[in-house]
Amino acid sequence: MNEIEIQFELNGETRGAGVAPELLLADFLRRDLGLKGTKTSCEVEVCGSCTVLLDGRPVSACTTLAHEVNGRSLTTIEGLGNDDALDPVQEAFWEEGGFECGFCTPGMILAARALLDENPDPSEEDIKAALDGNICRCTGYLSIIRSVNRAAALLRGRETPAPRPLDERRLDGAAKVRGEPVYTADLTHPGMLYGRVLRSPHAHARILGIDTSAAESHPGVVAVLTVADLADIAHYHGPLVKDTPVLATDKVRYEGDAVAAVAAETLEAATAALTLIRVEYEPLPALMTMDEALDPDAPPIHESVSDDAPSFPGYPRVDDEAKKYANVSFHYERGKGDVDEGFAASERVFEHTFDFPKIAHYSMEPQLAVAEWREDGFTVWASTQHQFIVRNELAEMFGVPRESARVVVPLVGGTYGNKNHTKLEPLAVALSRKAGRRVFLHLSLEEESRIVSKPAARVRLRTGVDRDGKLVARDCLVHVDGGAYSDSGPRVTQKAGYRAPGPYRIPHLRSHAYTVYTNTVPAGAFRGMGTPQVVWAYESQMDIIAREMGWDPVEFRLKNLLDKGEEFAPGETLLDTDLKEGLLRAAREIGWGQELEPDCGIGVACGCKDGGGNFKISSARVEMDDAGGITLHEGTIEIGQGSHTAMARIAAQELGVRPTAVHVASLDTDSTPFDMGTYASSATTVMGLAVQKAARAVRDQLVETARSMGKSPDAAATLANGEVRLAEIAFPFSALVRHVKGAGGVITGEGRQVSERDPDAPLGAKAPFWEVGWGAAKVHVDRDTGDVRVLKYVGIADAGKAINPQQCHTQEQGAFLQGLGQALFEETVYENGLMLTPDALTYRLPKISDLPDEQVNILFENGNGAGPYGAKGLGESGILPVPSAIANAVDQAVGVRITDLPITGEKIWRALRK
Amino acid sequence: MRPFHYRAPRSLDEALALLTPQAVPLAGGTDLFLKMERRQTQADTVVDLKRIPELGRIEAADGGVRIGALALMDSLGASSLIAGQYEALTRSARVVGSIQTRNRATLGGNLANASPAADTATPLMALGASAEAADATGTRQVPVDQLFLGPGRTALRDGELLTAVLVPALPARAGSAFQRCVRTAMDIALVNCAAFVRLDGDDPDTVAEARIALGAVGPTPLRTASAENCLTGARLDERVVEEAGECAASDAQPIDDVRAGADYRREMVRVLTRRAIWKAFRRARGEA
Ligand SMILES: Cc1cc2nc3c(=O)[nH]c(=O)nc-3n(C[C@H](O)[C@H](O)[C@H](O)COP(=O)(O)OP(=O)(O)OC[C@H]3O[C@@H](n4cnc5c(N)ncnc54)[C@H](O)[C@@H]3O)c2cc1C
Ligand code: FES
Ligand code: FES
DSSP: OOOOOEEEETTTEEEEEEEOOOOOOOHHIIIOOOOOTSSSSSSSSSOOEEEEEEEEEETTTTSGGGGTTTTTTEEEEGGGGGGOOOHHHHHHHHHHHOSSSSSSHHHHHHHHHHHHHHHHSHHHHHHHHHHTTOSSSSSSSSHHHHHHHHHHHHHOOOOOOOOOGGHHHHHTHHHHHHHHHHHHHOOOOOOOOOEEEEEEESSSSSEEEOOOHHTTTTTTEEEEGGGGGTTOOOOOEEESSEEEEESOEEEEOOOOOOEEEEEEESSHHHHHHHTTTTEEEEOOOOEEEEHHHSSSSSOOOSOOOOOTTTOOOTTTTTTTHHHHHEEEEEEEEEEHHHHHHHTTTOOOEEEEEEEHHHHHHHHOOOOOEEEEEEEEEEEEEESSSSSHHHHHHHHHHHHGGGGGGEEEOOOOOOOTTTTTTTHHHHHHHHHHHHHHHHHHEEOOOOHTTTOBBBEEEEEEEEEEOOTOOOEEEEEEEEEEEEEEOTHHHHHHHHHHHHTTSSOOOOSSEEEEEEEESSSSSBBOOOOOTTHHHHHHHHHHHHHHHHHTTTOOOHHHHHHHBOOOOOOTTSSOOOOOOOOOOOHHHHHHHHTTSSSSOOOOEEEEEEEEEEEEESSOEEEEEEEEEEOOOEEEOOOOSSSOOOHHHHHHHHHHHHHTTTTGGGGEOOETTTTTTBOOOEEEOOIIIIIHHHHHHHHHHHHHHHHHHHHHOOOOOOOOOOEEEEEEEETTTTEEHHHHHHHHHHHTTTTEEEEEEEOOOTTSSSSSSSOEEEEEEEEEEEEEEEETOOEEEEEEEEEEESSSOOSSHHHHHHHHHHHHHHHHHHHTOOOEEEEOOOOOOSSSTSSSSOHHHGGGGGGEEEEEOOSSOOGGGGGGSSSSSGGGGHHHHHHHHHHHHOOOOOOOOOHHHHHHHHHHHH | OOEEEEEOOOHHHHHHHHHHHHEESSOOTTTTHHHTTTOOOOOOOOOOOOOOGGGGGGEEEEEEEETTTTTHHHHHHOOOTTTTTTTHHHHHHHSSOOHHHHHHHHHHHHTTTOTTTTTTTHHHHHHHEEEEEEEEEEEEEEEGGEEEEEETTEEEETTOOOOEEOOOOOTTEEEEEEEOSSSSSOOOOOOEEEEEEEOOOOOOTEEEEEEEEEESSSSSOOOOHHHHHHTTTTTTOOOHHHHHHHHHHHHHHOOOOOSHHHHHHHHHHHHHHHHHHHHHHHHHOOOO
8 A cells, every 4th residue: 555755863963764554663673674672572561672762752662654854853771872872761771781682672761761751750650650661571670660760860960970880781791781682583685585374273273274376376475384395304202301392393382382374585575375264173172271171081182292301310211100190291200208107106187279370471582593505505594592403403303413412592682491492493494494585483462471481380288297397208290381391390390399308308209200291381491490389389388387387487487498518408418508597588578477457468488499400511611812912712602681791700800901991792502612501590600610620721822822832830920910920910801822822822711610420419419509589578468448558668689799790680570570570470271272361461561569568688699609700690589489478468368378379469459358 | 464555544534435345444453463364354455554643633512522534542541631520531541452552553543433432432431431433324322332233343434434432521629540350461351341430519428429330241332221220329448348249249240261250350340349449539629
């Protein structure tokens, strides 16, 4: 239809263009003008990542038409600051670390800029009101509020805070606050095609036929991919159980299962072609809940999954117990003592069941992959956490030598487990193979919620206590709703079953855990890997028991918590944290024992997980060139957690240079040394040690060279300011490199860290460290509506040693906010086989105004970690105690015990009426 | 988005002439674009009303205020003609979506969209406002409480546009309040409620006139006559307000859905009605 001629001011320059009436402003900016700073995520005007300023006021570019800018002035992130200097708001966000993955950041900064233009001295309430349309899934918002306050001070020009030196800031900050195109989402390329996926509208159905002819002849369509195109490849993938097909074969197993894919010249053509593919389905009964799937008469969702699929060491995947059920893909068991004897010897035995719903990860950048197939191999650009695992799996599936398969990972726009292992990449490669061109496989955020979820879980705990308040026996039964395909579900189940008893001293123990197939979205890793689900159960039950027995919940925990140095399970790394210290601190900070206002309550909780992954292998390479320039090659993916900065700091520390002097190379399996992946809070500890070793290897060569040049083999050496200093003589790095390697030479240091397999360890290898989180909440409950308001929250984490304290806090605050969402609002709901909550309009994400009135974050730094300088991983710990601390506080406030999340006003109201 | 023809008339007459059966009016688009994405409208032409200057004005009229249909929620929330007088309306405009939404969403769009949960509908009903509708033959007024026929359906005829909302002068000793219940910040209301009370000239504890409107608890926003009757002529005390809340709850026709059960919604009607009445009462007495 007719184009509309428009004239407008773009970032201060007059521009003209002809645009189609229906063209959205976000697409106009990103695709036509190549301005990638405007990020799109939810596409329904909820998340604010696409915020731009129209005549100075924030609007969402994803739902504004391009021609609406006609005659008006438009500011995008590219219009803030200039080449030489950042805008004060950008500067403040960088200085205060008001971002992590950075995907929300351009929109956030523009919304903040609009606020400050109108109100130079905003209160915290004003900031919350102005930013309530900007979702950040990473940071927990506190660092954003700090950033806005700092920006306000900078703009007012009075009492300007001292600038934060570059070496104390995140290395990825400048690019992120400028909205530079650093994500897979930004990787458009001339001549590339757009790919889209056709998904099943049924929860469970047989595919009787697929007719793609109309789609194939649609203008602009280059290839339509169906399962018939995949006959020559290994069609199934999966990190543990290879049960996930690239495209559904004979049947679909959940609403959203991939059925076909299209590659076309434009996204519009690809989208239109999807509607032209005719698929004939024969609907089958759908098993939507674990109860339905576990019913003895339930039909199997997977008729056959090969038994010899790889399983993790120590545990058979399909043992006799699992085989009893049609829809159990994995069973895990652990125990000690004799539980029945323990119960017999107990004063009281308590039994409770706790439910945790299915949760959406909702990283702001959806899953994306770009693939380019060539005669001799392929390249994939992916938003993933597992570059090498994905490369290896792709190579195997497509029968390509590993070295010809290349995976490049730009910065990732958020992931909390959802981008782990192989997801979309095989489909992208297959589509490119068929189309013969590079394909950008586009997913909407709504589709993202159909790729993977955090599993729902039901945890039944039977716990026996003696008269003195000691735990005697505990029997844990964990069911994990793994959805239609295994993904990481079995691993989550194993971890949940292992951790279910909690960090308590219990003589008699039994734990069984099952992964159950259902006709729902596959479930896998999410921050905490099964731990949040079981902490929710055991920390709720600890309070229930204490209350019933008339004991103080803190005292009761103190009596039973494991001591530092005590054994969680035989063969496991001994507990490396003082759990009691943390609990007492949390209790003190929240005001335990103080008189409370009416309808207010406080609750505490603590949880822990064996941290750092079990078999992690990480390697790093440090190169120093003949100008003394330092490049660090390491495979930790910058997902927002700040790994580039942390790794650079470690290398810098060893080489006596400033962190900004270390260049962290971009990540490409062709050149980056092997790493297992970015998961389990493992990077700082495991990769950190590898980086430290690599840097030390360079340092040793430098020192040795200096000694030989200075003919003083035993002289004490120090490294500082790009020099090795021996007593009075200084040797510049550049001279040392040239001395050994000649002009153009490079000194290389390599480091490798392997967490060894150990047949005696419960999960096949000892955990590198323990990740522990303590929390305490103070709430007010409105008795009329049931609404819960968190007045104060105290979160404590054990950092061992914080490599970047600012970032450690932000990780913990982000984890807290996800925990708050899961405690109070978040839930994926199905009805009649269909997901009712697939998008940001229907799925409730925590916003800035949901923050508690007051928040305290504490880091313990006792140097007790296994990583460099006594550091250990964190970032998952903060989520663990949140739901149970809040539920415990609610119980204290109004005497209502909620055992199924989320804790909604309606549930409390119902309970209060009983 | 699906391609469409776009028209941007500069005057109301021009706009009315363009409103063929295949055309749909566009205001802020915050509801319309979603409908178009979801293919809930068949229209192939979009008539953008935003270039018609007179439709966006908020002005004093007949002692009350005349709000153009294209007035932005943000302007409405900030308007000094409205704040202080028509508190219920100010409050409702300030909670619609986020700042990004309020910078595009219009009052007319909120009403014409006819969602049972439209936040500005109940305050306007409580304030006794009328909608002004125009077509090629002229204009007419429809009381806002007669504007809604069902979810997505209004009393506007084919070819008719909503041009303004007329809010009558606020009588002496009167006040209004708006309450809503949501699951998180920036959520569509589970229930909303607006109350208007005018007090007796002789006895400042007695209600001379009351209007109570409820949202999201029926196919349209609705007035609760029984609660209004219960208040009118009564001296306000806990018992009366409690009773009005009960009446409102029994007039509500909520349904069960994913977001809340019908019985919870009904109970929230009781709670919000009580709270709204007290707030409106205190404002009427000049206490808040
Ligand atoms: C993220 C988000 C949050 C939201 N939150 C809320 C909320 O909290 N409360 C709430 O009430 N609503 C909410 N909404 C809904 C919406 O923003 C409001 O209903 C808004 O006021 C609609 O106005 P608009 O100008 O965008 O209407 P449009 O989308 O332009 O139009 C809506 C409908 O009305 C018709 N129309 C528009 N103007 C006229 C006219 N003058 N005459 C005749 N017909 C007309 C259109 O054809 C269309 O069918 C939200 C929407 C989004 C996207
Ligand atoms: S608001 Fe535009 S992408 Fe979310
Ligand atoms: S930093 Fe905000 S979404 Fe990642």
